[in-house]
Amino acid sequence: MDFLDLPACSHAEGTVRLPGSKSISNRVLLLAALADGVTEVRDLLDSDDTRHMLAALKTLGVGVEDRGDNHWRITGVGGAFPVKQAELFLGNAGTAFRPLTAALALSGGDYVLKGVARMHERPIGDLVDALKQLGAQVDYLGNPGYPPLHVHPARLAGDRAQVRGNVSSQFLTGLLMALPLRRMATTVEVVGELISKPYIGITLAMLRRFGVDVAQDGWAGFTVAADARYKTPGEIYVEGDASSASYFLAAGAIGGGPVRVEGVGADSVQGDVRFADALALMGARIAMGPNWIEARAPESGRLKAIDLDCNHIPDAAMTLAVAALFADGTTTLTNIASWRVKETDRIAAMATELRKVGATVAEGADFIRITPPARLLPDAVIDTYDDHRMAMCLSLASLGGVPVRINDPGCVAKTFPTYFDAFARIVR
Numbered sequence: 001m002d003f004l005d006l007p008a009c010s011h012a013e014g015t016v017r018l019p020g021s022k023s024i025s026n027r028v029l030l031l032a033a034l035a036d037g038v039t040e041v042r043d044l045l046d047s048d049d050t051r052h053m054l055a056a057l058k059t060l061g062v063g064v065e066d067r068g069d070n071h072w073r074i075t076g077v078g079g080a081f082p083v084k085q086a087e088l089f090l091g092n093a094g095t096a097f098r099p100l101t102a103a104l105a106l107s108g109g110d111y112v113l114k115g116v117a118r119m120h121e122r123p124i125g126d127l128v129d130a131l132k133q134l135g136a137q138v139d140y141l142g143n144p145g146y147p148p149l150h151v152h153p154a155r156l157a158g159d160r161a162q163v164r165g166n167v168s169s170q171f172l173t174g175l176l177m178a179l180p181l182r183r184m185a186t187t188v189e190v191v192g193e194l195i196s197k198p199y200i201g202i203t204l205a206m207l208r209r210f211g212v213d214v215a216q217d218g219w220a221g222f223t224v225a226a227d228a229r230y231k232t233p234g235e236i237y238v239e240g241d242a243s244s245a246s247y248f249l250a251a252g253a254i255g256g257g258p259v260r261v262e263g264v265g266a267d268s269v270q271g272d273v274r275f276a277d278a279l280a281l282m283g284a285r286i287a288m289g290p291n292w293i294e295a296r297a298p299e300s301g302r303l304k305a306i307d308l309d310c311n312h313i314p315d316a317a318m319t320l321a322v323a324a325l326f327a328d329g330t331t332t333l334t335n336i337a338s339w340r341v342k343e344t345d346r347i348a349a350m351a352t353e354l355r356k357v358g359a360t361v362a363e364g365a366d367f368i369r370i371t372p373p374a375r376l377l378p379d380a381v382i383d384t385y386d387d388h389r390m391a392m393c394l395s396l397a398s399l400g401g402v403p404v405r406i407n408d409p410g411c412v413a414k415t416f417p418t419y420f421d422a423f424a425r426i427v428r
């Protein structure tokens, strides 16, 4: 097994230029592909998840040109994809799999969508159920409710669909992105709770950038007009990734700081910038400009434990679970049931790995509670479960003055291939 030994460290300080946002990159790529005309995409994230999206779009007949330095020229097809038969492999990229399922289901072709084994355990039934109400023909090739999928041309059907939003917001995101392909006014109603709402905010903001305004009835109803068409904005810059920012900001809060991240700040459309508020609740000193955030340790030196509903920041909340190792009491993170259906069962994985450094951890269906040890245990061998965030989060334990071994560190390639180099540059 490949591993990386992180030396003991206790101080973090410096500036990190963030890679592009995964959530924005994959939305922009799909919207640019469906739009009429050429979009110059700047600062695109270069990682496994975006490579899967780029490869899929190329297969589907979209013009995809690498201009170097994370600049991509996308020549859109102005509607449904011209290639009418394809088999796509999308790795473990939820932001590729769910939106492409919706777009392909309304594209009038015959498509197979597959991923890695874990992707075939990640639910998609709520999206497929909603698409079927709109006439989509989708078969499960494995277990009902899960990928792989076989998509056939849709039959004409009604002007509204209901979708459940309590398992993943990506189902609603996928529907919204695909609806302009129908060329008829369509309303999506959200049934029950909608989780991870700020990601719908990103979707709506990106649709607006591509010329489509969605009429919103709170979080319960979304209507796309019959004449909605994606228009290229010409050029678009991708913000830095706010979830990736969380590791460095936490490092600043734990290891003195200041640590500054550049590429994301007060003007961001990403909900995960709210991670900075959570760190502030823990006592960290936070400063923010339009395009940067900086974190320093509390005046007292030690972080405070918190009780926090983390439904709005499901990804960055994992970083709080590790910051809790450095707090003065028991931290409880609630409303995070979706952790169990992501890259791995993140509640179980986090509990197991935090215990390896000496924490006392309780877990439930939708919460995790962490009580730090007086001193972290040295030489923990951390398993990462093919989950980039497990690897990046647990690297922070080394700031407790203990050496930490990270197994399979390459899993960070999903969203941040150069993470460990960036981390090494700010710690000592």
Ligand SMILES: O=C(O)C1=C[C@@H](OP(=O)(O)O)[C@@H](O)[C@H](O)C1
Pocket: 022, 023, 024, 094, 095, 167, 168, 169, 170, 173, 195, 196, 199, 314, 315, 338
């Ligand atoms: O739409 C998106 O870009 C994302 C939505 C979130 O998923 P859920 O809606 O499943 O919580 C998040 O965890 C994921 O990393 C990215």
Ligand SMILES: C=C(OP(=O)(O)O)C(=O)O
Pocket: 092, 093, 094, 095, 315, 342, 343, 389, 415
């Ligand atoms: C849940 C995540 O990924 P995905 O986009 O595959 O859902 C994540 O990046 O934490």
